[in-house]
Amino acid sequence: MKPQRLAQLGLMLAMGLTTSAQGADLMTRAQQTFDPVPQYPASLDGNELTEAKVALGKMLFFEPRLSASHLISCNTCHNVGMGGHDYLPTSIGHGWQKGPRNSPTVFNAVFNAAQFWDGRAADLAEQAKGPVQAGVEMSSTPERVVATLNSMPEYQQRFEDAFPGDQAPVTFDNMATAIEAFEATLTTPNARFDQYLRGDPSALNEQEQEGLALFMDRGCAACHDGVNLGGQSYFPFGLVTKPGGDILPQGDKGRFAVTETASDEYVFRAAPLRNIALTAPYFHSGAVWDLEEAVSVMGTAQLGTKLEPNEVEAIVAFLGTLTGDVPKIEYPVLPVSTDTTPKPDPMVP
Amino acid sequence: MKPQRLAQLGLMLAMGLTTSAQGADLMTRAQQTFDPVPQYPASLDGNELTEAKVALGKMLFFEPRLSASHLISCNTCHNVGMGGHDYLPTSIGHGWQKGPRNSPTVFNAVFNAAQFWDGRAADLAEQAKGPVQAGVEMSSTPERVVATLNSMPEYQQRFEDAFPGDQAPVTFDNMATAIEAFEATLTTPNARFDQYLRGDPSALNEQEQEGLALFMDRGCAACHDGVNLGGQSYFPFGLVTKPGGDILPQGDKGRFAVTETASDEYVFRAAPLRNIALTAPYFHSGAVWDLEEAVSVMGTAQLGTKLEPNEVEAIVAFLGTLTGDVPKIEYPVLPVSTDTTPKPDPMVP
Numbered sequence: 001m002k003p004q005r006l007a008q009l010g011l012m013l014a015m016g017l018t019t020s021a022q023g024a025d026l027m028t029r030a031q032q033t034f035d036p037v038p039q040y041p042a043s044l045d046g047n048e049l050t051e052a053k054v055a056l057g058k059m060l061f062f063e064p065r066l067s068a069s070h071l072i073s074c075n076t077c078h079n080v081g082m083g084g085h086d087y088l089p090t091s092i093g094h095g096w097q098k099g100p101r102n103s104p105t106v107f108n109a110v111f112n113a114a115q116f117w118d119g120r121a122a123d124l125a126e127q128a129k130g131p132v133q134a135g136v137e138m139s140s141t142p143e144r145v146v147a148t149l150n151s152m153p154e155y156q157q158r159f160e161d162a163f164p165g166d167q168a169p170v171t172f173d174n175m176a177t178a179i180e181a182f183e184a185t186l187t188t189p190n191a192r193f194d195q196y197l198r199g200d201p202s203a204l205n206e207q208e209q210e211g212l213a214l215f216m217d218r219g220c221a222a223c224h225d226g227v228n229l230g231g232q233s234y235f236p237f238g239l240v241t242k243p244g245g246d247i248l249p250q251g252d253k254g255r256f257a258v259t260e261t262a263s264d265e266y267v268f269r270a271a272p273l274r275n276i277a278l279t280a281p282y283f284h285s286g287a288v289w290d291l292e293e294a295v296s297v298m299g300t301a302q303l304g305t306k307l308e309p310n311e312v313e314a315i316v317a318f319l320g321t322l323t324g325d326v327p328k329i330e331y332p333v334l335p336v337s338t339d340t341t342p343k344p345d346p347m348v349p
Numbered sequence: 350m351k352p353q354r355l356a357q358l359g360l361m362l363a364m365g366l367t368t369s370a371q372g373a374d375l376m377t378r379a380q381q382t383f384d385p386v387p388q389y390p391a392s393l394d395g396n397e398l399t400e401a402k403v404a405l406g407k408m409l410f411f412e413p414r415l416s417a418s419h420l421i422s423c424n425t426c427h428n429v430g431m432g433g434h435d436y437l438p439t440s441i442g443h444g445w446q447k448g449p450r451n452s453p454t455v456f457n458a459v460f461n462a463a464q465f466w467d468g469r470a471a472d473l474a475e476q477a478k479g480p481v482q483a484g485v486e487m488s489s490t491p492e493r494v495v496a497t498l499n500s501m502p503e504y505q506q507r508f509e510d511a512f513p514g515d516q517a518p519v520t521f522d523n524m525a526t527a528i529e530a531f532e533a534t535l536t537t538p539n540a541r542f543d544q545y546l547r548g549d550p551s552a553l554n555e556q557e558q559e560g561l562a563l564f565m566d567r568g569c570a571a572c573h574d575g576v577n578l579g580g581q582s583y584f585p586f587g588l589v590t591k592p593g594g595d596i597l598p599q600g601d602k603g604r605f606a607v608t609e610t611a612s613d614e615y616v617f618r619a620a621p622l623r624n625i626a627l628t629a630p631y632f633h634s635g636a637v638w639d640l641e642e643a644v645s646v647m648g649t650a651q652l653g654t655k656l657e658p659n660e661v662e663a664i665v666a667f668l669g670t671l672t673g674d675v676p677k678i679e680y681p682v683l684p685v686s687t688d689t690t691p692k693p694d695p696m697v698p
Contacts, residue, residue, distance in 0.1 A: 071435070081682055082413075326682055331678045333430055344436065346437070
């Protein structure tokens, strides 16, 4: 974390402690700190959302033949029927291997400044290439993916339609670009908190407003701000007090693996909190199932504060207002395999 | 297989060989042998298809928390986006175990006389209970399933709505009944062959009609008849010539395991052929990827006939007309887990 960001964090914490939780300006302050989920899909720099591209991306998102086993698709771990994730501490992948970190929700992921718990992918297209190739996830290769997609005439046609002008549109990069386009449509607008941010004070009840005030006053919003209430920057987990090894396993040093900078040890991207009530278990370790416990841990570890039970309850009540309308998705019909489609290989490597 | 059934089969084979393949009565004969897939969902004895029950059944069909791992749902192996199955020789289940037999398509399964390759389940409700409990598939228990469903208020309400009048509607049996109701809607009407059976001779081209004639004349239709062109009765695989152990593994004696009758060794339910072009690989072993090869094997093994290449091509062309309209399915939104939901247990047993 950069020094000015740490200073800013300290300033916000200090300000929070001296501000009235019940100020009449609660809504104004919230509007200055957070943004509602837009009603329409986000636009992406350099990746225009066309109908053809989004439809292709949806097929690829549900396509288990992108994995070596032909069993695992993006939707396996980012299940659009279950809050955009898999309700597992860490995901199960190729060969029933356990992934190293909790699978983040795909919903609203487009609003994160970077992807993965350590932010190692700049955007969703870069992210999409990771699990497809990871040995513990889908265990495929770019060559195998391209051969698979090229083996089915319908995919060839759809890549042509989605990437007009490309000489050879069926590429690993275009696969990722199409998936990113589809994922950009996986947003959850109209949460009660969004109605509040748009000016309706009755959208949050008294306890939820109290929770919102605490969320800002105690400093949670220093890291969890913006559209996604998180997902924008990196912070050490255990800023004040390191949690135990069950929650913060010593073997996973977070962003240090990306930057190899000592100050990035145990640094992670602040988790985005949209639909947090739907995405247990919590933290990169997936070690905590209970949202109240997760809030308490955050109080101790990040803020150096033991939150009172009624404060935790109020914050959790507020977090419950971050659940939006999940997207309606018609299951895509995938093309039939052909003679030249690489055969499933469940037992590699 | 009962003796009279074998005699009937012999008679049909003999008749077939003396009947002109190009008879003007082709359509009439086809109409006497096959039935079109109905345009509306099948009705089920003792299981009325109500909107509430079908909607619940759809949720359960996509519900990975019916498995011990929380990873595997019915849709994992009976993928509604991929012809109702998984394009694998044999399915991958709990702990990445390999199932013993090829996963049959769920599409039109309601028209089969019995379920599983050995017909050991009388109907889809009985079938649905199998994989949920099988150690190599979902590895759960009825108790765990009921505890899981009861832990989520939305499921409690939906079971009440689907089974009005039941004192305690959340049961393992009702789970299966609801899944059966949903699966009864997974039919694929309007195949070109159905248009032909309904009186449109132009729905099949010349080669396809030739394939249809061969299919009846050479005796394929003796076992593969009715709505599903199969799925109605049991026959020895290798009636005339046993295929090799790669296609007919010695360790799997088929229906013998159900009846313990010597004459049921290597006896299997005749595979239903609807959408066969979408459901490679073929046979209970899933050993054959190519439909032409599968047809050739059937000729040798079941009919004692070496089909000529142009005959195989014509039959495969005819089989391609059995592909119907696949159902449109909106991905269900599943309820959020609660404190009392049994935790995923990916490592049992």
